Amino acid sequence: MRANYRVNSGVRFQMLSDDQLQELLNGVLHVLEYTGLDVYHDEAREILEKAGARVDGLRVRLPPYLVKRSLEMAPRSFTLGARDGNAKHNIQIGPGRAHFGPGPTCPSFIDVDTLERRPYVKSDVPIVAKVVDALPNIDFCESLGTVSDVQHKLGALYEFAGMFPNTNKPIVARSHDRFDLAGIHEIAVAEAGGQAAFEKRPNYVHCSEPPSPLVSTFEALDKLLFAARHRVPLIFAPCPVAGGTAPVTAAGIVIQGAAESWMGLTLAQIVQPGLPFIVGGVYSVMGMSSMIPAYGAPELVLMMAGISELSHYAGLPVWQTGGCTDAKTFDEQAIIEGSLSVLISALTGGDLCHDVGYTESAMTGSVLQLVAMDEAIGYSRRISRGIEVNEDTLAVDVIHSVGPNGHYLRQAHTRRYFRNEFWYPNLCDRRNYEEWSMMGKTTMKDRTVARVRDILATHRPSPLKPVTEKVIEKVLAEAEERVKKE
């Protein structure tokens, strides 16, 4: 029996002190109370006003008590369910648990056969979903692109319809408006076995990104209201760019970004108290000559650590960003930028870390980057797991019994632990020169391409229910009819 003994589970990373976090939180409350946001949705303004917000034209200002009440209502821990009920692929959101997945909406894609950059098309969606489904360290699915070869209002719906059958991991869905979101929801509910079953085990999350600075658009809030009323967990996360659409300082961008998310949070918690709600986004710096928002900048990593710590301090899960790069091709820059952001994201316990697989500053989706980052995430997870200290791991008895000039390879202790204590690489090469040379002197890129092609040739995701396949056909047909009439 031990007394007054403290255990650290995993590596501890903390950038800001509680005093600093309280200052940031006060800053967010101040912005929401005195500056407010322009809210371009009549019904949303009415709901907020009725609950105690001050409305002046489009401008909505929130009294701190209203914001604090919504922070209280939103859960810090909840579960997203795997489509087929396989608990291994559930996501348990909660303190100290980092999860990873791709991002959405890149116009271009690296073709997996030619390895050339070209527009993202409908047939790329199942490729991304299958690779996500197969990778051990990728936990949720997004499409890595905007489908260019369908009617533009239906891109997000076709993405969902392409992802859902090809992975059983929870999906982060986008939508164009409340109509295609209704279609997405119909598909998800059909598979879950009805609305009540969906509410118990939601198999997708809806994500929308309000524009910065300080605007809640009609579409963003219209979709938020639909999702809230149907108890769809929400990500409401802006993409502020320091020096352009947000203050140039990291502390300033964190405050503004949080204020943008918390407006949505307040509305959602009024409509649906206790709705799982995730804040965060992509916080980065603007290239002061190119004006391109950077996806591989150290400031992105810092700002995302800042919003993660503030969100966790306020009791909210965070939509982290990592595994992305400004590099145009699969090169050393891509790996440096991707790996470092993945490591820090894991250390911050970023609840859902997205944009893994982004290249060219979010302009091109790459499953090569995604697969390489799966390796970096495995590596980072081993580090963040830390060192376990107990009677058995201290190994004092084993040290004694082996003694000087012995070896540990035959110890039961070694056999008990070596599989879990050590991380085993999938793509990184640790063979000696002769073996590496005999196996064709492959580079990381060669092995990554081979892994992608191997997954696509062999991986079989668990099947959809037949009824859901019918619902997908029906929803797509109805959506095509709808946009034809417009």
Place this chain on the structure above:
Amino acid sequence: MSWLYERISTAILEGDSDKTADLVKKALDEGLPAKEVLDNGMVAGMSEVGARFKVGEMFVPDVLVSADSMQAGLNVLRPYLISSGVKLLGKIVMGTVKGDLHDIGKNLVNMMCEGAGFEVIDIGFDVDPQQFVDAIKEHQPDVVGMSAMLTTTMRAMAHTIKAIEESGLRTTVKIMVGGASVDAAFAERIGADGYGSNAPSGVDLAKRLAGVA
């Protein structure tokens, strides 16, 4: 073929020494020929261990417990093998070269070679070239293994090979080398017949050199 062979193979694969010894005894009690117990049960089990090691399904600690089980079975089997005049896979003389006191790696190779069915004569560490020559004369091995851990002692391997050549015994044995400082290019340069980068690959090499692979 007796169902016992498969159970012996499985016991070795699982690294269960007691079970292996029991099953070998049972097989002999049932009158199965010692040579077949060795080939169809034990060596078959160790071959599977080697195959799984190569594809990354088993690791060195697993291979070692399997080798221990092989040993446990061999201890039961050995008197029967001798009385029926059956030869083991081959004979290996093994030592760490002059000036080098590191023998853990060499001991691992020994154990795994024994596990694979070789007779291994361990002549220790800090072994000077003449002692290698004497051991070859005395034991007439198929293979001579040399180990060196240090870049400062690896040259002693070259000296030892030269001494074996000068004694006129070079053509009677195959020579394999290994150890942290050694690589394939060095092995070739000093006139060895093969290089093993780790203990399990040392076993494969010994089999190849003894002509039993």
